[in-house]
Amino acid sequence: MRTAxxxxxxxxxxxxxxxxxxxPLAGLLARTPWSTLPARLAEPRVVEALRLSLLTSTLATVxxxxxxxxxxWMLARVSFPGRRLVRALITVPLVLPPVVGGIALLLALxxxxxxxxxxxxxxxxxxxxxxxxxxxxxxxxxxPFLVIAVEGALRGADSRFEEAAATLGSTRWTTxxxxxxxxxxxxxxxxxxxxxxxxLGEFGATITFAGNYPGITQTMPLAVYQTMExxxxxxxxxxxxxxxxxxxxxxxxxxxxxxxAP
Amino acid sequence: MTxxxxxxxxxxxxxxxxxxxxxxxxxxxxxxxxxxxxGKTTALRALAGLAxxxxxxxxxxxxDIRDDPPERRPIGVVFQDYLLFPHLTAxxxxxxxxxxxxxxxxxxxxxxxxxxDRVGLADxxxxxxxxxxxxQAQRVALARALAVDPxxxxxxxxxxxxxxxxxxxxxxxxxxHLSAHPGATLLVTHxxxxxxxxxxxxxxxxxxxxxxxxDAATIxxxxxxxxxxxxxxxxxxxxxxxxxxxTITDGFALTSTDxxxxxxxxxxxxxxxxxxxxxxxGSPRNTWPAVLADVQRHGDNLRVRLDGPISVAADITxxxxxxxxxxxxxxxxxxxxxxxxxxxxxxx
Numbered sequence: 001m002r003t004a005x006x007x008x009x010x011x012x013x014x015x016x017x018x019x020x021x022x023x024p025l026a027g028l029l030a031r032t033p034w035s036t037l038p039a040r041l042a043e044p045r046v047v048e049a050l051r052l053s054l055l056t057s058t059l060a061t062v063x064x065x066x067x068x069x070x071x072x073w074m075l076a077r078v079s080f081p082g083r084r085l086v087r088a089l090i091t092v093p094l095v096l097p098p099v100v101g102g103i104a105l106l107l108a109l110x111x112x113x114x115x116x117x118x119x120x121x122x123x124x125x126x127x128x129x130x131x132x133x134x135x136x137x138x139x140x141x142x143x144p145f146l147v148i149a150v151e152g153a154l155r156g157a158d159s160r161f162e163e164a165a166a167t168l169g170s171t172r173w174t175t176x177x178x179x180x181x182x183x184x185x186x187x188x189x190x191x192x193x194x195x196x197x198x199x200l201g202e203f204g205a206t207i208t209f210a211g212n213y214p215g216i217t218q219t220m221p222l223a224v225y226q227t228m229e230x231x232x233x234x235x236x237x238x239x240x241x242x243x244x245x246x247x248x249x250x251x252x253x254x255x256x257x258x259x260x261a262p
Numbered sequence: 263m264t265x266x267x268x269x270x271x272x273x274x275x276x277x278x279x280x281x282x283x284x285x286x287x288x289x290x291x292x293x294x295x296x297x298x299x300x301g302k303t304t305a306l307r308a309l310a311g312l313a314x315x316x317x318x319x320x321x322x323x324x325x326d327i328r329d330d331p332p333e334r335r336p337i338g339v340v341f342q343d344y345l346l347f348p349h350l351t352a353x354x355x356x357x358x359x360x361x362x363x364x365x366x367x368x369x370x371x372x373x374x375x376x377x378x379d380r381v382g383l384a385d386x387x388x389x390x391x392x393x394x395x396x397x398q399a400q401r402v403a404l405a406r407a408l409a410v411d412p413x414x415x416x417x418x419x420x421x422x423x424x425x426x427x428x429x430x431x432x433x434x435x436x437x438x439h440l441s442a443h444p445g446a447t448l449l450v451t452h453x454x455x456x457x458x459x460x461x462x463x464x465x466x467x468x469x470x471x472x473x474x475x476x477d478a479a480t481i482x483x484x485x486x487x488x489x490x491x492x493x494x495x496x497x498x499x500x501x502x503x504x505x506x507x508x509t510i511t512d513g514f515a516l517t518s519t520d521x522x523x524x525x526x527x528x529x530x531x532x533x534x535x536x537x538x539x540x541x542x543x544g545s546p547r548n549t550w551p552a553v554l555a556d557v558q559r560h561g562d563n564l565r566v567r568l569d570g571p572i573s574v575a576a577d578i579t580x581x582x583x584x585x586x587x588x589x590x591x592x593x594x595x596x597x598x599x600x601x602x603x604x605x606x607x608x609x610x
Contacts, residue, residue: 163312164345166332168359168410178358182349 025244032241033234040238048215049223050242056131056219057199060138061146064195067139068146069188073176075147076154077162087151094144101140102208109136109209133210134217138199146195153187154180190254197250201243266290266446267414270318271308273301280304280470281318286414286446293449293461297489301470302450306416309448311335322446323413333362335414338407342419344399346391352402353378353387359410377405381439397428404439415440415447421456433459454493458482466490484606485529496529497574500608508605514571516598517547518605525608532565534602535576537586538595548598557588564588568596 033040040046074080075087093101109116109127119125127133161183165175181188203221210217212226220243228236265285273280280301286292294302307313309320311332320328327335338359346355356374357367365373378387381401391399400420407415420436421429437460440447451457457464458478465475466489474486485491491498501510503526509515516528536542542549552570559565564583566576574596578586586594 158345160341160345161347163310163332164339164341164347165358165362166312167310167335167337167339168406169333169362170358171333171362174362179347182347185349 031237049218049220053220056134056138057196059135060199061192061196063139064143064146068143069150072147072150076151090144090147093141098141098204099208102205105209128209129211131216134206137205137209138202141202141205142195142198145198146191149191150188153184157183193254266323268321271305272317273304273308274316282472289444291440291447291461292463292465293457294465295457296467300467306418306450310337310339336412337414338410338412340403340407340417340420343423344403348391351388356406356409373409377409381405396424397432400432413445415443417449419451496531498529500527510572517600518603519601520605522605522607526605527608528603528605530598530603532575532577534598536597537576541595542597547600550596552594552596554590554592
């Protein structure tokens, strides 16, 4: 590779871009109160928010897998009328501001919402401002990531393996569980991690749909926001640091699959 | 003999129409031979249930399976690139079919081990497909297809992915397994050697139609299309027979010791063609002037293509070539003995 004589008009913005990305992280690390860190980490509020975050993002990932993998399979393997439209609709939550997603969820699943009314009347289930609501909000935002990743993996996998399975007497369902899933397992895993990371960082839809109640709906990003608002900068830094560590750990785990340039 | 497979396959693909009839007896191996794009693989996919029939019928062992999905057909398929499941070991690949047929794990592994042993890979069962050589993968694919005890075994270019040497060994082995298979076997190939070695009967398909079928001897002796003639290495012409003379084009006729009247074919091997720098005297009844178009190596000899009233291929020795000063555009005289040509009816 040629490294010498990089033109200045390229080098300068490239360097600035890198600094722009790294400086805030450095700021976070610089302002971390290392001496009081262990004590702050042990604060019940922090532990509670972290527990809730890990729980809800994991549940959201499970929900996304259960709904998203079959959806991705339908998009990749079954040609039905309106498939392109469905694919486009699935990506809407991806580009929609999460706050708008939260409002939309309220209107659909709120106590007086489209489906919420029915859920409430029939099963006595109310989702907004509950931990389940957090899971719903996170899933809504994270599901497109999983569907897109898994659909890509399915399209990349040779569907003739599925034909080979059929000629060996395998039903479509058995083929899905015994051939398709193992073949795209790496893609599903990558999609699930991406989905989990998105759910972990979810803020807008969660606070709109589920509110900000410590121990019930206050996940880490919400706790960061509230701590900051109350003027406790150090507390916010500590919470942020935890999220940063978790994010970097995810990146490290995924680096081979996602970050290696082809 | 009653046919185990009795099918008429009609499949439309845009402007392409496949319409062939196939009958295969128990224990018989039929080769579906044809050029690329002739519809061979489409026919195989239709038999396997991977492509829908637009018309026709499909009976296997007396049962109508036309509308059965692939998983309910008593078939086994060896795909061109084998399609061994990459996440399963060789043993699990072979046991996959028996398991889907409802056998328990132990039974299925028993079947798999027997088949792996039969194809000589008893000690390769734990390997994943990526750790198998091409020839080994081919044998695992065959074992996997046969492990479901198929009434109809389908093979799609089973040797095409192998290098020349492995191909030779595997061809012989495959022949042994195919002749041991009690069901019907259909082999799809564009390689005449595979077809001749492996099959009891050849069905030649061109542009979606059967152009000729029969055993190897009949087809090599009496080709009915240019494609078949080229396959078996013969010069082939169609014309109008009148006794020993077959008129190919206006003013050009070939003489044969065979006698035929009406629509007729004349065929002779390139080795029967002699080339002379000047008009030859003597016995050959068929002589004509021609212009050399092309020379290629052909085994130990040279294959010469000549244009003229008819285009013809001739095989000559390098010594003869040196004597003839072969170069494109050179004018030569072609001679073919009447006794070395075969003439036969074109419509029967």
